[in-house]
Amino acid sequence: MRFLLSILSSSLLVTTAYAVDNEEPLSDPALQARYEEIIDEVRCLKCQNTTIKDSNAFLAADLRREIRHMLEDGLSDEQIFDFLVERYGDFALYKPRASGKTLILWIGPALFLLGGAFVLVNIVRRRMALPIGDDSSDEG
Amino acid sequence: MWKYFAPLVIFALLILMFIKGLDPERNVNALPSPFLGNPAPQFELPSLTDPSKTVSNADFGSGMTLVNVWATWCVGCRQEHDFLLQLAESDAVRLIGLNWRDNEGEALRWLQELGDPYVDSAYDGDGRTGINWGVYGAPETFLIDPDGIVLYKHLGPLNWALWQKHFVPHLEAAGKTQ
Numbered sequence: 001m002r003f004l005l006s007i008l009s010s011s012l013l014v015t016t017a018y019a020v021d022n023e024e025p026l027s028d029p030a031l032q033a034r035y036e037e038i039i040d041e042v043r044c045l046k047c048q049n050t051t052i053k054d055s056n057a058f059l060a061a062d063l064r065r066e067i068r069h070m071l072e073d074g075l076s077d078e079q080i081f082d083f084l085v086e087r088y089g090d091f092a093l094y095k096p097r098a099s100g101k102t103l104i105l106w107i108g109p110a111l112f113l114l115g116g117a118f119v120l121v122n123i124v125r126r127r128m129a130l131p132i133g134d135d136s137s138d139e140g
Numbered sequence: 141m142w143k144y145f146a147p148l149v150i151f152a153l154l155i156l157m158f159i160k161g162l163d164p165e166r167n168v169n170a171l172p173s174p175f176l177g178n179p180a181p182q183f184e185l186p187s188l189t190d191p192s193k194t195v196s197n198a199d200f201g202s203g204m205t206l207v208n209v210w211a212t213w214c215v216g217c218r219q220e221h222d223f224l225l226q227l228a229e230s231d232a233v234r235l236i237g238l239n240w241r242d243n244e245g246e247a248l249r250w251l252q253e254l255g256d257p258y259v260d261s262a263y264d265g266d267g268r269t270g271i272n273w274g275v276y277g278a279p280e281t282f283l284i285d286p287d288g289i290v291l292y293k294h295l296g297p298l299n300w301a302l303w304q305k306h307f308v309p310h311l312e313a314a315g316k317t318q
Contacts, residue, residue, distance in 0.1 A: 045276035048169065058241060059276055062267045087181075087274035089174045 020056045021064060031071050038071075038080060039064055041094050051094065173274055173282075173293040180207070180282065180290050183269045185262035188239050188247055195262035199236060200284060204311060206233040207282040208258070209270065211242040212250045214278040220297035221254050227303070228257035232311065233283070237261030240270045240278055283307055285314060 021039070026032040036053070042063065044055035052060040063084075070080050084092045096102040160166075175181070184196040208224065210217040228235050237258035239247045244263060251261070264270050273282070283292040291310045294302065 045171070058267070062241075062271060066268070066271055086174060087272065088276065089171055089274075091171050 020054055020060075023064070023068070026068060026071065034077060035068060035071055038067055038077060041081075042067075042084060043092050043094055045088055045092065048091075167296055169277065170295040171276075173290065175274060175282075175290040176293065178290060179288050180284050181269075181272045183262065183272060185238075185264055185269055188237070188244065188261040188263040189251070189256075191263070193260075195236065195260050197288060199260060200286075200288060201234045202286050204233045204286070204314065205236060205284040207236050207238055207273075207284060209238045209240050209273070209275050209278045209280040210261075211240050211278050212246045213242065216297035217279045218254075220279055220299065221257070223297075223299050223303070224257040225255050226300075234259055238269065238273070238275075239263050240275060241265070241267045283310055 026035055039053040040051050042052045044050050044052045044057055044060040044063075046057040046059045047055050050060075052063045066083075067080055070083065075083075081093060085097070090096045090099070090102050096105055098106050180197065180200075182197055184194050187193040187195050206227075224235065227233070235258050237260070239261045241264065244265070247261070247263070251258075262269065273280075277295060279295075279297055281294045281298060282290055283294075285291050291314075292306060294306060
């Protein structure tokens, strides 16, 4: 029974393996590795919550083709990301660059954490100031 | 004191956010184009109607130009086609088509059957010019001034109301400075 259960529950972890990109791999394995990393970082603008690695939209296929060409032409990863951002904006990259416009994305979580810490410290301090044994609310 | 006003302020901020976020005219897929205020990308492609000719930035002319990205597989392009025909008749702008990722024969038949609003259409079969222009979903329409600067980009089918709201202010502003 336990064996059966473990098999059944492990089947929940299985996902389908997608192979959207059916192009020939690049001749140089190092280039192919960089290629696979890059396409996992680029958003498919047509279907905005997938990467161009996982999308079968023709725009994603076109972008993969352009990236392959650029890699073969010896462009650096940085130059390839620049190419995309110049045309499609910061949104094209899953990891947006730190710039004036994307600053809020980078420091936003820290701000929320600081705000929460501030509220927490305030509440704890106020409660500590209450006489021991006084259970009345600290709402004034 | 702020304890009583803080929820009110937060509520007001939420309302503002909802008004902006739930605006029925807001297109959630529209992204700001990095070309706004910058020169339109250079391109040169064969003309759809006469492959011996080319269409390029040189065809933009001395007035305002509209570059309209279209394709026969694009439903929104069919929706805006009648508007484009009317706009072409009004002579407000020079209308250049960018036939994107399309089949040449079907594109030509589309223009024959529905009418051709364009001065000329560039044929971008492999989509490379589209990528250079940051195109990600037809129909897309770029408004370009006489100096070749992109003033505005619209995503989605156009109609007279959208034209009046988003394009006419640019045309009027340009008319005043000339």
